[in-house]
Amino acid sequence: TTTLPTVEAVRAALTGHMAGMFAASAQLCDAMVGDDRIHSALGSRVGALFGLPTLYEGADAEVVEAWRVAWETGATPEVQADAARWCHLMGFALVEILWDTEAPRWQPYLKVWHPQFARWDVMTRTYRVATLDGEVECTPGGGRWLVLAPYGARSFMFGAVRALALPWLLRNFAYRDWARYSERHGMPMIKAFVPEMAASDDKDAFVSALRTMGSEAVVRLPENLDGSKFDVTLLEATANTWQGFLSLISKCDTAITLTLQWQNLTTEVKEGSQAAARIHADVKQTAVEFDDRTLSQAIGSQVARVWVEWNFGSGRAVPVTRHDTSVTEDHEAAARVLESLSRSVASLSNSGVQVDAPALALAYGVRLPILAAATEKPPVFGYHLQAGVLTRDEVRARLGEPPVGGPDGAEFIGGDVLDAEPVAP
Numbered sequence: 001t002t003t004l005p006t007v008e009a010v011r012a013a014l015t016g017h018m019a020g021m022f023a024a025s026a027q028l029c030d031a032m033v034g035d036d037r038i039h040s041a042l043g044s045r046v047g048a049l050f051g052l053p054t055l056y057e058g059a060d061a062e063v064v065e066a067w068r069v070a071w072e073t074g075a076t077p078e079v080q081a082d083a084a085r086w087c088h089l090m091g092f093a094l095v096e097i098l099w100d101t102e103a104p105r106w107q108p109y110l111k112v113w114h115p116q117f118a119r120w121d122v123m124t125r126t127y128r129v130a131t132l133d134g135e136v137e138c139t140p141g142g143g144r145w146l147v148l149a150p151y152g153a154r155s156f157m158f159g160a161v162r163a164l165a166l167p168w169l170l171r172n173f174a175y176r177d178w179a180r181y182s183e184r185h186g187m188p189m190i191k192a193f194v195p196e197m198a199a200s201d202d203k204d205a206f207v208s209a210l211r212t213m214g215s216e217a218v219v220r221l222p223e224n225l226d227g228s229k230f231d232v233t234l235l236e237a238t239a240n241t242w243q244g245f246l247s248l249i250s251k252c253d254t255a256i257t258l259t260l261q262w263q264n265l266t267t268e269v270k271e272g273s274q275a276a277a278r279i280h281a282d283v284k285q286t287a288v289e290f291d292d293r294t295l296s297q298a299i300g301s302q303v304a305r306v307w308v309e310w311n312f313g314s315g316r317a318v319p320v321t322r323h324d325t326s327v328t329e330d331h332e333a334a335a336r337v338l339e340s341l342s343r344s345v346a347s348l349s350n351s352g353v354q355v356d357a358p359a360l361a362l363a364y365g366v367r368l369p370i371l372a373a374a375t376e377k378p379p380v381f382g383y384h385l386q387a388g389v390l391t392r393d394e395v396r397a398r399l400g401e402p403p404v405g406g407p408d409g410a411e412f413i414g415g416d417v418l419d420a421e422p423v424a425p
Helices: 006-016 023-032 036-050 061-074 077-090 161-186 200-211 243-261 274-312 331-350 356-363 384-385 392-398 405-412
Strands: 052-057 093-099 106-112 118-121 126-131 134-139 145-148 189-193 231-235 320-323
Touching: 006 023, 006 161, 023 077, 023 161, 036 077, 036 243, 052 061, 061 106, 061 274, 077 093, 077 106, 077 145, 077 161, 106 189, 145 274, 161 243, 189 200, 189 356, 274 320, 331 356, 392 405
Parallel strands: none
Antiparallel strands: 052 320, 093 106, 093 145, 118 126, 126 134, 189 231
C-alpha cells in the first residue's frame, strides 16, 4: 500500500526497534527506500564503496587466488549491496552462509535475511532469526552466519532508520499538503453576483453555467433594465504561504542526507566553499573507509578464516578482502596550484623580493633540474637531501666526482646524509 503510516505507528516501530524487535522497523525501511531522497542518498553511500576495485591480499598466491574465485562466485555484487543497505538502515545485516561441499573446494554462497524475521536476544546478546524449523541463533565465526554489526554488539541502536523515520514521514506529509494547497490555490474560487430581483430560473442557470464552463473563457453576464446585472470575479490567495512547505521539505532533505552520507555537500554548501568542499569530501571519504574496514574485518574473521581452515587446513594465512579506498590525486588542481605559484614567484622577484626558489619548490614537492651547462655548480643544501630531490649521481656531479651509474646512481638521496649547511661543489 502507498498509504503513509501515522506518526504513532512510526514511533511504535522505533520503540520496538530499540527493544530488539525488528519486524515493524524493517517494514518501515522497505517503505522508506521508495522515497527519492533516501533512495539516492543510500545508493550513493553503498555505491561509493562497491564502485571501487576489490583487492585480495595477505596470504600466499595460491590461497589468495582461490579465495578471489570463491568470494566472487558466492558473494555477488547484488548480494553484497543488499547486505550493505540493511546494515546502513537497520544498523546490522544477517547473512547466512550456505556451503557447497560437493565442489573441489568447499564453496560458500551468501544469502541475506530480511531483518523482519530477526530479533535481538537480550539474555544471550545475539541475533536470532525465525525459520520454518524454529528460531536459530546467528553465531558469527562458526561458518554458518556472517553478522555485519559495524557498531558493536547492539549495532541496531545506530541504524539509520531511527534518524530517518520522522524526517521521511514529515517530508511526505509536506509534499501531500503542498499538492492539496496547489490544487486549491491553483484554481481560484469564482464569486458569482446575481441580482436580488432576478428570477430564480435565471439565477440557477447562471450558476450552473459557471459550474460547468470548464476551460471556456467566455461568460454571458445578463443586465436587467433597472441596471442590476450578473457579474463574476475570482477569489485568489496572495500570501506566499507555500514557502513553508518548501522550507520543511528542504530541512528534511538535509536531515536525510546527513544521516546516510555524514555530510551535505550537495544540499547546503554553495558559495566560496573550496575549503568546505574539501572538508565534506574528507567526511565522505571517512565514511567509505569506515565501511570498507568494518566489512573487510567481518569477511576475514567470519568467512575467509573458516574457508581457509576447511580447504587448506589450519596454519595458513587468511586472505584479506578489501576495496581500494585510496584517494586519486587531482592532477588538474595540482597544475593550477603550480601555475599560480610560478606567477607569484615571478611577481615577487620583479618587485625586488628575494625568493628562496629551492625551498619553495621543496614545500610544493617540485624537483628542480640540474643545469649541466652552468659554469659554476650551485651548492648542495641539506634540504635537497632531506626532501629526496637529488639523485646520488647528481650530488656527485656537483661535488666534481664521477657518477656511480646504474640503479645506485639513480637513487634519491634522503635525510640525514648532510646537515643544512651548504657543501662546496
